[in-house]
Amino acid sequence: MTLIVSSHILSELDEYCTHILSIRDGRIESHEALQNAHGPGQPAAVGQQPQLYALEVAMEQSEGLEARLRQALLSTSVQDFDTTGRRPIQLWLPAAANARAQWLAQLVQAGIPVAALYPVRERLQDRYARTAQARDTESQEQA
Template sequence: MIRVEHLIFDYPGHRALDDVSFEIAPRTITALVGPNGAGKSTLMRVCSGLERPFAGRVRLQDIDVHESPREAHQRMGYLPDFFGLYDDMTVRQCLEYRAAAQGVSKQNQCDAVDRAADRMQLTDRLNQRAGELSRGLRQRLAIAQATIHNPSFVMLDEPASGLDPEARIGLAGALKTLCAEGMTIIVSSHILAELDDYSTHILMIRDGRIVQHGPLSTLEGRIDDPATISIELAAPDARLAEILAAVPGIVVQQVDDRHATLSTGGGAATRQALLKGLVEAGLPVIDFTAEKLRLQDAYLARMRAADGEPRGGKSG
C-alpha cells in the first residue's frame, strides 16, 4: 500500500527522521507510537507530501508522493493534530466544501456527503453548525472531511486528543468501519490503551528511527515478559497447589484450593501442557485465562530493550 524508503529529514540543528524505511500492508490499522519529539508528526507530514525529505522517497501504491503530490492526495486523507473547521457552516456545508476541494464531481457530492456522515454517525447533525458541536463530534466531522473522497490511505495525528471515554469508544468504532471498507490507516496517539482496541500493527519510532514495526501479535511474541495465567476451579481441590508446583517453567504467584495466578515464559506450548495436566488430573477447571499483553506493556518493554541496543534498533 505505502512504501517508505530511507527517509531523512532535518530541522535546523536536529535530525527528525534518520534513514526511516517501512512498508504498510493494505487494510490494516497501524499504531504510530513513540515519545514526544520522536518524529511521528514529521513522518506523517512527509508521507502526506506536505514536507519534502532531504533524502529518500514515499510511494503510495504506484505513485511517488513528492513527484506527483496532486495525484497522491486523491488517494489519501490526512488529519493533523491541530485542525480547523468553519464554525459558521453547517456539517453538510463543511462536507460539501471538502468534497468539492477534493475533486468529487458535482453529481457525486451529495452521495459522498451522505456516506461520510453515515460513517461518522453525523447524519442527524447535518444541519447543525460546526461551531455548536462537541469536541468529539468535531473530531468526527474532521475525519469525515479527511475521508469524504474515499481514499485508500488515511493518516490521523492524535485523533483522540481531548476526547472523553465515550467519544473515544465512538472513534474506535469509526476507524474499524473505515478499515472494513478497505482503507489503510495510520494513527498516531499517546493513549496506548485506546490504540489497543483497534490497531492491527504497530510502528514504534524514537529519535527519528524505527524501533519496531510489525503486527501486534508478532510484537507480543518478541517480548520476553511472561504471560500471566488465572485459573479457577468449579469446586475446591487441595491438589491444585501440589500439581502446579510440579510443573516446570511456571512461577506460582498466588494459589489456594480453588484459585491460582501464575506466570510462564514458555509460550503457548507450556500453557497447553499445563491445562492438559490439570484436566487429566481430574481438576474441575472452569476458567483458564492467559492475560493478553497490553500494548502499553509491550511498548514500554520494547523501549527498555532498545536502550541496550545500538542506535537504530531494528524493524521487522
C-alpha cells in the same frame, strides 16, 4: 492508517490498534502485530512467536498448591501471577497447539487444578512496556 501517539494515551487506542511500531531516536525499533496472526481454530505457523494465554486455576485452600503451581510454571514465561485466584494467570505459551497440549498435560499431572486456558490479546500498554523494558535490559547488558 498510521497514527503517531504519545505513550500516555495507549489505553484509549487499545481497542482500535492491530499493530505497534516503536520509533526511538528517529529509527524503527520494532514493528509487531498485537494479536495472533491466525484466527481461532486455525493452526499456528511453525516457529511462530509464543502467544499470550490466560490460565485459570481453582485456587482451593489446599496445602502447598501455590508452591506446586509456581514450581510447575518455572519454565514458563509468566506475565501476571495472581495468587488470590481472582484474576487469571497470564503467561506466554507456544503457538503450536500440540506443544500447548503437552504443557497443559504436564500441569494437570503435577496436580494443578486447571479450570480454563484461553488466548488473550495483549494490551497495547503492556506491549509498549515490554518493548521498553527489553530495550532497557539490552542497553544495560551492552554497558
